[in-house]
Amino acid sequence: MAHRICIVSAYRPDLLDEGRHALSLGQNVEVVMDRRIGERRTAARDDAGTDRRRRSIDHELRTEGMAIVERD
Numbered sequence: 001m002a003h004r005i006c007i008v009s010a011y012r013p014d015l016l017d018e019g020r021h022a023l024s025l026g027q028n029v030e031v032v033m034d035r036r037i038g039e040r041r042t043a044a045r046d047d048a049g050t051d052r053r054r055r056s057i058d059h060e061l062r063t064e065g066m067a068i069v070e071r072d
Contacts, residue, residue: 003028003029003030003070003071004027004028004029004030004068004069004070004071005029005030005031005032005068005069005071006019006023006029006030006031006032006066006067006068007032007033007034007057007061007066007067007068007069008031008032008033008034008065008066009034009061009062009065009066010033010034010035010036010037011065012065012066013033015065015066016031016033019031019066023068029068030071034061057069
């Protein structure tokens with residue numbers, strides 16, 4: 001089973017303990033708080049060397065308060 005990380009929005013600290021309790025019960029999920037605060041940069045860049053398959057979790061953090069990602 002792949003190891004997953006549940007990232008909780010810094011603006012929803014109430015979900016941290018709830019997520020730790022609900023998600024860590026035998027599911028191999030680590031629950032952490034997002035340390036980023038403030039607006040994220042969205043400048044258009046030529047990222048030819050980056051992997052475009054990486055998803056942005058910003059929308060999920062804003063709307064759901066958390067996002068679950070696979071750990072490499």
